[in-house]
Amino acid sequence: MPYVTIKMLEGRTEEQKKALAEKVTAAVVETTGAPAEKVVIFIDEMTKNNYAIAGKRLSDE
Amino acid sequence: MPYVTIKMLEGRTEEQKKALAEKVTAAVVETTGAPAEKVVIFIDEMTKNNYAIAGKRLSDE
Amino acid sequence: MPYVTIKMLEGRTEEQKKALAEKVTAAVVETTGAPAEKVVIFIDEMTKNNYAIAGKRLSDE
Amino acid sequence: MPYVTIKMLEGRTEEQKKALAEKVTAAVVETTGAPAEKVVIFIDEMTKNNYAIAGKRLSDE
Amino acid sequence: MPYVTIKMLEGRTEEQKKALAEKVTAAVVETTGAPAEKVVIFIDEMTKNNYAIAGKRLSDE
Amino acid sequence: MPYVTIKMLEGRTEEQKKALAEKVTAAVVETTGAPAEKVVIFIDEMTKNNYAIAGKRLSDE
Numbered sequence: 223m224p225y226v227t228i229k230m231l232e233g234r235t236e237e238q239k240k241a242l243a244e245k246v247t248a249a250v251v252e253t254t255g256a257p258a259e260k261v262v263i264f265i266d267e268m269t270k271n272n273y274a275i276a277g278k279r280l281s282d283e
Numbered sequence: 284m285p286y287v288t289i290k291m292l293e294g295r296t297e298e299q300k301k302a303l304a305e306k307v308t309a310a311v312v313e314t315t316g317a318p319a320e321k322v323v324i325f326i327d328e329m330t331k332n333n334y335a336i337a338g339k340r341l342s343d344e
Numbered sequence: 345m346p347y348v349t350i351k352m353l354e355g356r357t358e359e360q361k362k363a364l365a366e367k368v369t370a371a372v373v374e375t376t377g378a379p380a381e382k383v384v385i386f387i388d389e390m391t392k393n394n395y396a397i398a399g400k401r402l403s404d405e
Numbered sequence: 406m407p408y409v410t411i412k413m414l415e416g417r418t419e420e421q422k423k424a425l426a427e428k429v430t431a432a433v434v435e436t437t438g439a440p441a442e443k444v445v446i447f448i449d450e451m452t453k454n455n456y457a458i459a460g461k462r463l464s465d466e
Numbered sequence: 467m468p469y470v471t472i473k474m475l476e477g478r479t480e481e482q483k484k485a486l487a488e489k490v491t492a493a494v495v496e497t498t499g500a501p502a503e504k505v506v507i508f509i510d511e512m513t514k515n516n517y518a519i520a521g522k523r524l525s526d527e
Numbered sequence: 528m529p530y531v532t533i534k535m536l537e538g539r540t541e542e543q544k545k546a547l548a549e550k551v552t553a554a555v556v557e558t559t560g561a562p563a564e565k566v567v568i569f570i571d572e573m574t575k576n577n578y579a580i581a582g583k584r585l586s587d588e
Contacts, residue, residue, distance in 0.1 A: 223535050223578075225469070225506075226551075229325070230529035234559060236454060240465055242558040246531075247460030249550035253543055254535065258459045262469075264412070265455035271297060272326035273528075276319040277308030282301055284352050284395075286530070286567075287368075290447070291346035295376055303375040307348075310367035314360055315352065323530075332419060333448035334345075337441045338430030343423055347408070347445075351569070358515060362526055369521030380520045384408075386473070387516035393541060394570035398563045399552030404545055406474050406517075409490075413468035413498065421497055428493035429470075436486040437478060456467075480576060484587055491582030502581040508534070509577035 224250055225262045231280070232267040239265055285311055286323045292341070293328040300326055346372055347384045353402070354389040361387055407433055408445045414463070415450040422448055468494055469506045475524070476511040483509055529555055530567045536585070537572040544570055 226246060234242070243263045250261050270280035287307060295303070304324045312319050331341035348368060356364070365385045373380050392402035409429060417425070426446045434441050453463035470490060478486070487507045495502050514524035531551060539547070548568045556563050575585035 225534040227532045227534075228529050228555070229531075230559065230561070236464075238558055238560075239454065240462055242555065243457035243462050244460045245554035245558050246551055247457065249554040250533070250547065253547040253550050254539055255543075256535075261459060263457040263460070263462075264451065265457075267455065268325065271300065272328065274304035274308065274324040274326075276322060277305040277324070279301060279304050279324075281297075286351040288349045288351075289346050289372070290348075291376065291378075299375055299377075303372065306371035306375050307368055310371045311350070311364065314364040314367050315356060316360075317352075329447065332422065333450065335426035335430065335446040335448075337444060338427045338446070340423060340426050340446075342419075358525075361515065362523060365518035365523050366521040369518065383520060385518040385521070385523075386512065387518075389516065390569065393544065394572065396548035396552065396568040396570075398566060399549045399568070401545060401548050401568075403541075408473040410471045410473075411468050411494070412470075413500075417498055421499075425494065425497040428497050429490055432489035432493040433472070433486065436482055436489050437474065438482075439474075480586075483576065484584055487579035487584050488582045491579065505581060507579040507582070507584075508573065509579075511577065 223260050223262075224254060224256055225264070226250060227264045227266055229266040229268060231273065232269060234267075284321050284323075285315060285317055286325070287311060288325045288327055290327040290329060292334065293330060295328075345382050345384075346376060346378060347386070348372060349386045349388055351388040351390060353395065354391060406443050406445075407437060407439060408447070409433060410447045410449055412449040412451060414456065415452060417450075467504050467506075468498060468500060469508070470494060471508045471510055473510040473512060475517065476513060478511075528565050528567075529559060529561055530569070531555060532569045532571055534571040534573060536578065537574060 247261045308322045
């Protein structure tokens with residue numbers, strides 16, 4: 223604990239996702255005092271046809 | 284805001300998912316008073332082997 | 345199925361939430377062809393101190 | 406109801422997932438008193454490049 | 467891992483929730499081979515005015 | 528986007544949660560290239576009687 227879920231569009235590189243996990247974990251440790259080994263990150267990637275803002279899917283723009 | 288996640292079995296057409304995003308957004312706007320551009324829809328599609336009712340996966344029926 | 349989770353700030357009235365459940369269900373039935381009795385709605389209400397945009401919680405604005 | 410989401414790394418066999426759905430449902434029925442036909446199980450499988458502990462993705466180990 | 471979220475109406479006793487966590491964990495260990503100390507359970511309790519089936523909240527029945 | 532959900536035990540101060548939202552947002556912006564105003568943070572606080580590891584709720588320890 224904490225358990226962090228990051229939901230975003232697919233398309234980031236593996237290097238970006240690796241850095242994302244590292245930096246977000248560091249931010250959680252710094253601000254909550256949780257030990258790093260207890261911080262869990264889940265990345266949840268979406269596709270443009272399953273994500274809509276204002277009723278319009280990104281794949282329909 | 285609001286953020287709406289719709290979890291359902293895969294198999295709907297793109298036309299159905301497009302209409303789903305439009306109509307659900309309209310329903311949220313009408314009833315909550317939120318502006319349409321703040322309404323976010325996530326569609327989360329499941330497969331039959333990862334979904335069970337009464338202990339039985341749909342893929343095992 | 346479908347299972348719909350609507351995440352929003354607390355503060356809507358019971359009448360609004362009742363209408364929200366009705367209208368979103370109708371939109372899901374109309375566009376996916378699912379029977380109404382299979383459509384499940386979860387409303388998940390947040391507080392302003394647990395919700396941030398651009399790094400700023402709504403309670404800090 | 407209840408609705409149970411089981412998030413785990415991909416790699417389990419279909420037989421394991423079938424047994425998982427059955428046994429977890431039985432445990433829920435036994436302890437909550439809910440009828441089996443109301444218990445829903447969702448299995449949510451992750452990949453090693455989207456899951457990190459202590460800031461390190463399992464795919465980077 | 468696995469991470470198990472159990473969403474249900476509030477109203478179960480602490481004894482029921484304690485047994486639920488124990489028995490579901492045992493079922494996960496038995497069927498996935500995960501060690502017990504890696505199994506995490508989250509119980510997520512809903513109220514009747516935030517849960518609807520067929521467009522009708524349980525609090526409106 | 529991205530949408531970040533941070534699930535943790537209740538008990539952090541408002542100052543800690545404010546800093547958590549700020550620092551996690553900065554980490555997401557730095558590593559994904561998303562503009563800050565698109566980054567959304569949800570904090571989801573749990574109680575010890577709804578959270579178990581190895582089948583034991585933290586409230587039962």
